[in-house]
Amino acid sequence: MSAEPSFRIYEKPNLDRPALITGWIEDACGLGASSIDYLIRKLGFREFAEIMPEGFFPMAGVVVADDVAQFPDSKFYVSDEHDLVIFKSNTPRTDWHRFLNAVLDVAQKDCGVKQIYAVGAMISYTAHTMPRLLVSIVNSSEMKEMLEPFGVMGNTDYETPPGQKPTLNSYLLWTAKKRGIPAVNLWVPVPYYLVSLDDPRARKRLLDFFNVRFSLGIDLRDLDAEVMEQNGKIGQLFQKSPEIEGYVRKLETGEGLETEESEKLAREIDEFLKK
Amino acid sequence: MEIRFIKEPELVDPVLVASWPGIGNIGLIAVDALRRTMHAEEIACIEPVDFFYPNKVIIRDGELVDMEFPTSGFYYQRTDKRDVILFLGEEQPAEGGRIYAEGGKAYAMANLVLDVAQKFGCRRIYTSGAAVAPIHHTAKSRVWAVPNSQRLLDEIKHYDNTVLMSDIEGRGGQGNITGLNGLLLGAARRRGIDAICIMGEIPVYLQGFPFPYPKGSKVVLEVLTSALGIRADLETINQLAEQSERELSALYERLPQEIREQLDRLKQATVAAQESTGGITEEDKKKILEDIDKFFKRGGREEQH
16 A cells, blocks of 8 residues: 555665575464574574564554564565575564565565475374475476475365454465466475474475585584473473373374363473473 | 446436435335336446455466456336436445545546436436334334425325424434435535435444344335335335244344343334333433443343352
């Protein structure tokens, strides 16, 4: 609606045929943001542009989290060496179409992005001990073919049920499709009881993919250590509560939990890991 | 923000009837019934992307095939008496998680609707919605009508089963119409176009329920067809209204005795008010509504002492 530019570019990146990786800060398990932060840290990405918050976020004060006032961030980072662009953002609250087009304007017009990878977590009734899958939804057959060698599950059939809304990643995929940019949503199913915590195993699954896809050469062993540490802590809870362990074992075998059991599992793990 | 025209028929002095979702979906159901019964054809739609978040994604074999958005469509039909354009908005363009439209986008949508109305030469607009009233669900709903110009008041006084704000006890001609069903009246006034909002009554204790109230839609439809001078098949909406009353009566039987008694008093109050025979004081009515409100705020459970 506004004629004002929606974004600000600080420096023009020097790229060849880059890919764009996007993630949302509000993702389950913080997966999108934590995976992107990992790449930024390990590969030395630098910030070069941002989407301005006006018109996309309510300007009615600030949210305080962990004692600190927060403010919406929508920033682009670049690695010339790896020919990659990253976009990390809070999810806009309104005018989504204009927001997503602003993201694609920066990506397509200013960076020459040729492919988009939008990452996110999918809440699932799986156990934290199980391997993490990587599920893809593409917006073109070209992208589907490209993903074939990478062991990504890509045969989902889905329609949004009445009363629910599609994800912002789906909206991004659709908007990219309209502009002829091949794009994929990469979803990692995460255990529902880790939703407000961290899931280093899911992060490793995503980063493994990017490591191979873009030949990044990142040593991911520190993530193995994080997985072991989290498993160890949950193991301590199992020692104290065989009942909780029993619930996780049921999930491992695909056996469903009663509502009360699933709520108790989520509550106890959340409380224990946040101590 | 765009309007996509599908066809551009020559219409003679058409009237536009618009509706968006609201309490009990009273207006939307009435206008949709009109669309069906008139076999109205789509002529245009407002492009949704600037107003709405998508409501559906379709994925086949891992590939996103399409997305769907809430629709905002214009339909037309010529009748012996007059040409009619109907507008049905599937959602109100709400900002910041609100249910009803408010702010820049709402005003932009109202103006797009008026652009289409003026393109086809409309000089009269009706909007339709719900009027939350202290009535019982077995009572016949009345229609509240609010024009955007003083000169329309006399015309409204000739509508059947219709009251002005000043006819409603305790209102003194004051009130407000939330969302686009109201906003369009104001935007039309700025352009010098006559507009009237027609609202069917819904019982106050049903306003928070997420189901439709076709009894309210039925009276809106009756007033609209009469005002437009068109004949419409009311059979379907009559059936819906009867079914709704049966379902509400079944729900009513499951209510605690205490609440049923309160609602029965409301029923008496409705009859008394409509027959102007008095019989219940304002204080009684206030007490009834407070008790009903408390009951539903407790999630329909009886109070524990």
